[in-house]
Amino acid sequence: MPPANDDAPRDHSGQAPDEEWHRPAVGLVVTAALAAVLVVGVLGLPRELAPLPAIARHALLIALPVWGTTEPVSEVVYGSRGFDTFGETFLLLAAVVSVVTLSRSRESRDEYVGEAAAGRQEQREHDPSRGDGGEEGEARQAERDEEDGDDPLPDPDAIPLGEPAPEHAAAMSVVVRTAARPAAIVLAVASVYLAAWGYTPGGGFPAGAALTGVAVLLYAALGHRAVSRFVRPAVLEPIEMLGGAAIMAIGLIGLFLKNSMFANWVPLAPQQTIRAGGTEQLYSASELVEVATGLTIAIFALLGMGHDWTPDEDEDQGEGGAGEP
DSSP states (O other): OOOOOOSOOTTTTTTTTTTOOOOHHHHHHHHHHHHHHHHHHHHHHOOOSOOOOOOHHHHHHHHHHHHOOOOOHHHIIIIIHEEEEHHHHHHHHHHHHHHHHHHHOOOOOOSSTHHHHHHHHHHHHHHHGGGSSHHHHHHHHHHHHHHSSSSOOGGGGGGGGTTTOOOTSSSSSHHHHHHHHHHHHHHHHHHHOOOOHHTSSSSSSHHHHHHHHHHHHOOOHHHHHHTTSSSSSHHHHHHHHHHHHHHHHHHHHHHOOOSSSSSSOOOOOOTTTTTTTTHHHHHHHHHHHHHHHHHHHHHHHHHHHHOOOOOOOHHHHGOOOOOOO
16 A cells, blocks of 8 residues: 555544555454453452462461561562562663663774774874864864853753743753752652561562652753762662672572571561561662662663764765765
8 A cells, every 4th residue: 555645634533534444353353352351350350358379378477487577578579589589680680781782882992902093093194084184174173162162051050030041951940940859859768668668568679660760850850960970880880780799699698598599597676677577678678779770770871872883874985975885
């Protein structure tokens, strides 16, 4: 079927008069099948009088005497099924490494001493217009100087309220900037609370995701300069590695002392206190560090993408165009 004309008039449903439905019967069958699966799943949910599954009964029996916690969900996630959480955490770590690898900018080749410098010198000799010399090189340097400027960009918070001039593009309005600060504090406290109190549903994984929202909120409201001192690889990557190392250490110590990976080896504390849960709390705190830093690295790596893996067409083919070697 030929492509539809984008300028063609459309009816109230958004479909151009000359457009044809593409296999509507298939779409209806797939939609009906999905709806049937959802209905069967909802009707099959256990009711309040249904017998507990074996893992639920096991968690209820061992949560208090073995782990010193009154929250069976935390016992399952960081106790009897802690090895599963360990695998999920390091799947996240692998995803973060993949994102950082794919989003990093192109790097100069420096495997051999002087290779990059020799390449630049050869480029200047054979094609001055593309190097640092020549008229094009001078024009590019002038553009860079103009972009950098002599004066630093104004602080968005230094702009008086009601100033008729447009606000700086790196930050949002003064209302958003003002509201973002207390909201970030509340979100950070709630994140730590989720991980610290083991007798309430939560844990380090959702707490780390919520803590990542603090950095994203401040970035969106105040601009990159407001978070650039903390949200950078030199700061976050060592912290993420420490969180991952702590998780592995907790499991290996349990294997060495109790003959079981992630078994509790910390003396039990009174129930419903911040130290209740034994190694569950250590695991949850390490998970908070690992997930928060890992997600922050991945998000800001994507936000900072400036290059792709394919070189620019004009760099590859120069003045000759696409048809010349």
